[in-house]
Amino acid sequence: MNRTHISDLARxxxxLGSHGENLGLESSxxxxxxxxxxxxxxLDLMRIVNRxxxxxxxxxxxxxxxxEEAINRCLLCGTHERRARYSGQADRPADAYRQRY
Known part of the structure; x- marks a missing residue:
């Protein structure tokens, strides 16, 4: 949750509060x-804030x-990076890896 989302929700x-004050039987x-x-x-902003x-x-x-040892704390990306490093594929471009599979 960040301050921008909170301030957008408050706004x-x-x-909505101003709509409630102006709402009446003759509302179009x-x-x-x-x-x-x-x-x-x-409601959309509330869902974002509650994530x-x-x-x-x-x-x-x-x-x-x-x-915790991965650069971005992601086990999946860290495992992929270690697998590439240990198998000697660290120097290969990512496209070469994708073409194999």
Whole structure:
């Protein structure tokens, strides 16, 4: 969770609060559609804020298993890197590895 998401959520909730003050029996369909859009945005931001913190620093496997010795704390990427290093493939480009499999 970061400050940007929290401030965006707070702003969305303030906008929803202002809709509640202006809502009445004579509210138009356009007003209700605007409230629906703002409510959906607030719910999306709430889901983002409530996501668990990633366990690794890896972009490919943010919630993967942790290897404290790997550069990005990712067991999967660390294992792949060690396997390539031990088999002498560390100098080969990544495309050559992908072509083999």
């Amino acid at each position: 969305a909730l303030r906008v 369909t356009a007003t209700l559609d605007e409230i629906h859009t703002d409510l959906s945005r607030a 668990p913190k990633p366990t690794t620093d890896c972009a490919r496997h943010p919630y993967g298993p942790v290897d």
